[in-house]
Amino acid sequence: MPDWKSYIRQRLGDLGLSPEREAEIIDELAQDLEQTFVELTAGGLSEREALDEIQREGHDWRALSKEIREAKGGSIIEKLQVSNPPRVPNQSLQLLVDGLWQDLRFVVRSLSKSPGFVAVAIASLALGIGANATVFSILNQIRFQPLPYPDSERIVNIVEQSPTGDGVRSPMNAKLSAIEEHSRSLEKTVQFNAGRSATLSGDGFSERIIQQIVDIETFAMLGTRPQIGRLFEPDDVEPGGRSEAARRPSSSAMDSGNADLGAPTMPWVARFMWKESRRPLSASCSRSSG
Amino acid sequence: MIQELKKGTAELLVLSLIEKQDRHGYEIAKLIESSTEGELVFHAASLYPLLYRLEKRKWVRGRWVEKAGQRRRRFYALIVGGRKALQDQRVGWESFVKAMGRIVGESHA
Numbered sequence A: 001m002p003d004w005k006s007y008i009r010q011r012l013g014d015l016g017l018s019p020e021r022e023a024e025i026i027d028e029l030a031q032d033l034e035q036t037f038v039e040l041t042a043g044g045l046s047e048r049e050a051l052d053e054i055q056r057e058g059h060d061w062r063a064l065s066k067e068i069r070e071a072k073g074g075s076i077i078e079k080l081q082v083s084n085p086p087r088v089p090n091q092s093l094q095l096l097v098d099g100l101w102q103d104l105r106f107v108v109r110s111l112s113k114s115p116g117f118v119a120v121a122i123a124s125l126a127l128g129i130g131a132n133a134t135v136f137s138i139l140n141q142i143r144f145q146p147l148p149y150p151d152s153e154r155i156v157n158i159v160e161q162s163p164t165g166d167g168v169r170s171p172m173n174a175k176l177s178a179i180e181e182h183s184r185s186l187e188k189t190v191q192f193n194a195g196r197s198a199t200l201s202g203d204g205f206s207e208r209i210i211q212q213i214v215d216i217e218t219f220a221m222l223g224t225r226p227q228i229g230r231l232f233e234p235d236d237v238e239p240g241g242r243s244e245a246a247r248r249p250s251s252s253a254m255d256s257g258n259a260d261l262g263a264p265t266m267p268w269v270a271r272f273m274w275k276e277s278r279r280p281l282s283a284s285c286s287r288s289s290g
Numbered sequence B: 001m002i003q004e005l006k007k008g009t010a011e012l013l014v015l016s017l018i019e020k021q022d023r024h025g026y027e028i029a030k031l032i033e034s035s036t037e038g039e040l041v042f043h044a045a046s047l048y049p050l051l052y053r054l055e056k057r058k059w060v061r062g063r064w065v066e067k068a069g070q071r072r073r074r075f076y077a078l079i080v081g082g083r084k085a086l087q088d089q090r091v092g093w094e095s096f097v098k099a100m101g102r103i104v105g106e107s108h109a
Helices: A004-012 A019-042 A047-056 A061-073 A076-083 A089-112 A115-144 A173-182 A218-222 A251-256 B002-017 B025-035 B044-056 B080-104
Strands: A196-202 A205-213 A283-286 B060-065 B073-078
Touching: A004 A019, A004 A061, A019 A047, A019 B025, A019 B044, A019 B073, A061 B044, A089 A115, B002 B025, B002 B044, B002 B080, B025 B044, B025 B073, B044 B060, B044 B073, B073 B080
Parallel strands: A205 A283
Antiparallel strands: A196 A205, B060 B073
8 A cells, every 4th residue: 555645745745834734634635545545445446556546536736735725824924934944944935925926916917807996096096195295295394394483384475476477476565565554364574585695704704604685574573583683673774874783703602602792893694593493594684675 | 517516515515514423524525425426526635625724714623533443533523603604505505596496497488
């Protein structure tokens, strides 16, 4: 009589299960074949004929091995857990790759049968992701990374559309005054120009700064204070007026915050630093043209 | 033709055979063959994966039983989930046979 366990083990190959499980399955299948073999020989067949008969029954061992793996093995993770022992370290990875590849092909086949559904799903995802990104961007600016001013959510930038429709620009003085006069939503309007780089120097001190021409009330409107010096006052903008808006102290004094305000060497300059800024911001404000 | 029908009814056959009595795989296969006078034959290649699937679904429970003077064998028993499934499949099968009988079993002159 054949050694049925070896017979089955050779044909099934590795099932990717734990050794105990695999032994149980082989034992069970071997008993089945052995009993069939015994019945056939008892019925008058020779051992050779009985073996041929069993082989003729059409066992597709490869398919059987696959079915047992699927039926017994459970999920890919479970397969990995039971087939992970050092005995066969590469088989778990092979199983994982095979499983993922099968899943991927199944997904592609399934989706290709319903292109309409795929199109709707992709469009829905695109819209959802777009809407989500937009909402997050707004929330991020307003709630999580607001401008470094008190009540920054109340600050708006007013622009007017170019008559030719090819861009936007800041309103002119008269128009801005009219907006402020007639608006019931805006508490205060101020003007400022786009910043430009400049070099602040004097007394052996030199620093690259951003310089902007701003309305005299800009900083009061923003609710911020200069780190050193004072805000502009109406006299500062009068021709021939005072020129002590802020005096440039030495570099070390500015950094330490203990500036000794000496003689004014650079009029109408104020230095602002906001803790919330990504980098210390030195803003220089020259006299408004009024 | 009958082999095709067998594929769709294999679960019902196996569950029915172990409803009243625990049986091992070989016994189940032989009972199906003898009860259907050889019309339905289950080989190990199809029977055991089916039993393992039913076990995984917690419809049947397999356990090794050792009896004096005999080799140990793995017997399969129907458990709660399997009884419910068997009941559902029986109802479905009876409805199906009745529906088919209304058309196939009558002559349309």
